[in-house]
Amino acid sequence: MITGKNYVGSTLKAAGEKTFKTFNPQLDKENPWVFTEATPEEIEETVTLANRAFGTYRNCSGLEKAVFLNAIADEVLALGDNLLVQYCSESGFPMGRAEGERGRMVGQLRAFAQMLAEGSWVQATIDTALPDRLPAPKEDLRKILVPLGPVVVFGSSNFPFAFSTAGGDTASALAAGCPVIVKSHSMHVGTGEMVASAILKAAQKTNMPEGVFSNLVGGGTTLGASLVKHPLVKAVGFTGSIRAGRALFDLASQRPEPIPVFAEMGSINPVVFLPEALKTNSQKWATAYAGSITLGAGQFCTNPGLLIGIKGAELNQFSLELAEAIEKIAPFCMLHPSMKDSFEEGAATMVAQSGVSKIAEYKGEAAPNYGVQKVLTVDGKTFLENKTLSHEVFGPVSILVQCDDEEELLRIVSQLDGQLTGTIIGEANELKEYKELIEGMQNRVGRLIFNGVPTGVEVCPSMIHGGPYPASSDSRFTAVGIHAVYRWVRPFSYQNWPNELLPVELQDENPLQILRTLNNIQTKSKV
Template identity: 75%
Template sequence: MITGKNYIGSQLKAAGTKIYKTINPQLNIENPWSFIEATPEEINEAVALANDAFKIYKNYPAQKKADFLNAIAEEILALGDELLEVYCSESGYPKGRAEGERGRTIFQLRTFANMLTEGSWLEATIDTSIPDRLPLPKDDLRKMLVPLGPVVVFGSSNFPFAFSTAGGDTASALAAGCPVIVKSHSMHIGTGEMVASAVIKAAKKNNIPEGVFSNLIGSGVTLGTSLVKHPLVKAVGFTGSINGGRALFDLASQRPEPIPVFAEMGSINPVVILPDALEKNSKKWAAAYAGSITLGTGQFCTNPGLLLGIKGEKLNQFIDQLAEEIEKIAPSCMLHPSIKADFNNGKEKIQSQNGVSTVAEYKGEIAPNYAPQTILTVDGKTFLENPALSHEVFGPFSIIVQCKNNEELLTIINKLDGQLTGTIIAEPMELSNYNAVVDALQNRVGRLIFNGVPTGVEVCASMIHGGPYPASSDSRFTAVGIHAVKRWVRPFSYQNWPDELLPSALQNKNPLNITRTVNDIITNKPI
């Protein structure tokens, strides 16, 4: 079933000679399939097809795009257990995770399909003419969101389904009306090819123009660089490291025509635990925090890598309880030997810094790509003075900072880089005493959580997955939830355009029956 070839539109092609193999991290051996990297000609062909397809696909009615997205979901499900097995063999995740993530991916596709048929996402806004206005008549103006053009998607390593080939970036771009060229993530190319085959099947069944979707293979930076620099590419979605995301952002910004890059990058997702919560529920929070750190072998974007508390007996007790909870949890497998190596290096670098001590570290025997979850601690002053201590270590790792007082806590928060999330653990009564802390944290994050853990990113309209740099390259957008579509669209106005030639979303009689803003009133009535 896995051919090892690129999808250039619906065609499986492999004119190249460079071979690449993925690794089964559980078994620590190569997987059986050989993948052929895309040639420069194949890359150009995929982009040219996407550009041609855009001219047709951008004008497709909402229902047709919705049918396409729903069909992708069906075709992914139709791949059955074989897809889950390939996913597990390329990620090291257990089957339950594969099923759960497939469910999330299906849900995302269907959510964007529903968004399309519901229609208010278009932000259709109409100001009708006032011919007798003085001193000048007012023209008729009608605005809606229109797609940007071909989008390149760089999938993540840690969500081989939900943030990869047909994940959130692809689903939102296809919903927007943009063709998508996926750079298959090199750690799960087999999974990527299978999911791509589902997209292609869905495209054929729904008469979607050739080139709306391509899936390309490449192990180095050449493929990604060629795509981002290509003049016909109009936007980029990326999920991964700060270095990777920044490199793409720089390339895109330096083009003769700069294009938007939405890169969801690093985050250590600070958690602040306040004194009354330590006093009353220390053990409960220790267990919850231990679970959050180790979820998915700590490989969630929202994994809490930093805990801030006020120095004292209660915090000491919490640290002991956390160590106890952490040691109860069996280590699990990381995504790839290189990710395990990065985890070890990052962890050891921080452990070697002055003033850092290890609170808990799994010491039993573990398989080669398994990660020993690790908790360190340091005092606030040392943390403030050494920027190395706030670097993300991707995996089950967290550092507890013991602040000497509220002022030091506030100073640390104000100096933090931008983050996806910030969490406050507190008794309800004490929270209002920490307005300055909450306010400072709000300014550094995209999502603020009360008495919970940051892992677990609900797919809904109110979710923000993004935040100040470097959590993402543009905090004005989210990568999760229906508003992720806004990354790939621009507002567009028609002035005095004949009603019958307007897109149906803007016509007087409102044939799509969508919610619009007409002369500043929100309504779904016709004009």
């Protein structure tokens, strides 16, 4: 049952007067539920609860937190098909996408639980004392990672499960020992409320402190700004547009005590097609990229918005085959009428630029809120001269840049903004001739793909989902995989501390049998 209220800790509250509804883009009408925006008093109570919970939650053992995260996964699954139906009614995504994304959300929670149960993630480091060292004795120093404090997580429009209420930011922050306050995304707050109820049921069943999790609702920017500026909030997680992410970053940096904002923002994910690969497999890559461009109506942060190649017969053939493949794919529903309007405005702006032409567009009828895919083209010189052409358009559109030669291609890559991904399509023997291209891409992206598509993000320790600004606000961290936990912690040292008063991870006996760095050697041995 959807109440339309805020979870202030485990208590439902709705004292405010401002209300709004979500929208069903498939049915092209408002959903029936009414949601009440959080009041300033409810915001204050929520943050105070989270700060109080931090004092207890930060001291929960890894096993206790692992039980909590696994319980969240269990409670989410216990919501059954009702949760999936709610997800579809607020996103326009099909049931298969809902099932897949729920599986990813649950998988993330269990992966962090496994990490916590094993325990080595805290990077325990011990340098024992050398009292007889000359000319000065060496002190006993022991380092561990400790949580930052209450974290605010902003739900993502395009991933109601995987990057929202119980998604990667929430799971990683809870794993780190930080209470979480979710600012539910206004497009799918009903879905968010259901997931929040599962988290709070799990918290109660596992005896977590009141305030370890809250879920607040707001249709505008007031709620988010109030949370970021609150002095008891210690970090922020965000997935969305460059404009909104940068606004939050600026707010956080202007506080009397600045705090980190880990924002995953815009990316056009450049793809370079080398001549030999197109000569050998142009049809294969045209089909693959038609699918990648249109996947989920292009509403992926890894959507390939920029295709680059060198002029010639191979690129001409690829262009024709890509156009043919694109025109055969039926459009997909977008998340909201406002998303479709923004997509169409952005695509129209690109088409209107001097030197840009359209090489493909779906020509059939499209239902309301369905994004009609397009592929545009422009020469390399014009692209370099017009920064508008490298802006992200959130939806199913890509631009094919035709370069005169390798030198122009390298210049384009070197001048790109930071990106989440970069891709090189080529034959293995070709790569040896393009070392400068590989290095240039590495400087601009967080993940470099060979002979694949950027859409699809595997949740595993080796995944980097981040990149140089503006792909993310801090390229040293990932938003996906268990290493996402390192955003919410800081290193802390104990000097000459009594063994029995140290965290168990740093005690001489190594009671948890975790991997530690002992006098520069990684080991599970006792001190």
